[in-house]
Amino acid sequence: MPAQFKDLVLDATDHHALADWWCAAMSYRRKDELSPPEDGWVRPVEWPVPIVDPEGAGPLIWIAPVQETKTLKNRMHLDVFGDRDELVALGATVVRRRDDEIEWDVLADPEGNEFCVFAPR
Missing domain, CATH: 3.30.720 (Signal recognition particle alu RNA binding heterodimer, srp9/1)
Structure with a gap:
């Protein structure tokens, strides 16, 4: 098997705002809210934000920070x-x-x- 599906990734110039938008749109939650690390570690603000379906039915989606704005149609x-x-x-x-x-x-x-x-x- 050459590949196996893992996650989806969306690019965003404001990755935290877009993560919150998709959470509201799909009733997803930030992964760290559902399963916070036991040692108190906090995800650095500049890192991508993982959002998940709290029911476990949908895929994990990463909202990744990028500097450039979207200019062309998504492929x-x-x-x-x-x-x-x-x-x-x-x-x-x-x-x-x-x-x-x-x-x-x-x-x-x-x-x-x-x-x-x-x-x-």
Whole structure:
């Protein structure tokens, strides 16, 4: 086996704010909140922020700090089940609404990372 899936990573110029946004959008939590290190160690603020599904169903997502802003379309993106209007109220922007050609909405998070939103199951 050449590779096995591990985690997802999103780049962000404000990785803490984007981690908080995705936590609110997907009911995720910062990993360190759910399982703090026993020795009192604190993750340095400049390090990537791991966020997790507290139910354990979704993948671990790292929000990694980068200096450059997003300028081009993502070559890889997230697909989520959710409510477009609720995500927009949290700060997402609509890139393309579902229509006769596509059965999902394309949104962008506050840093411009596109993701597709499918109607809730």
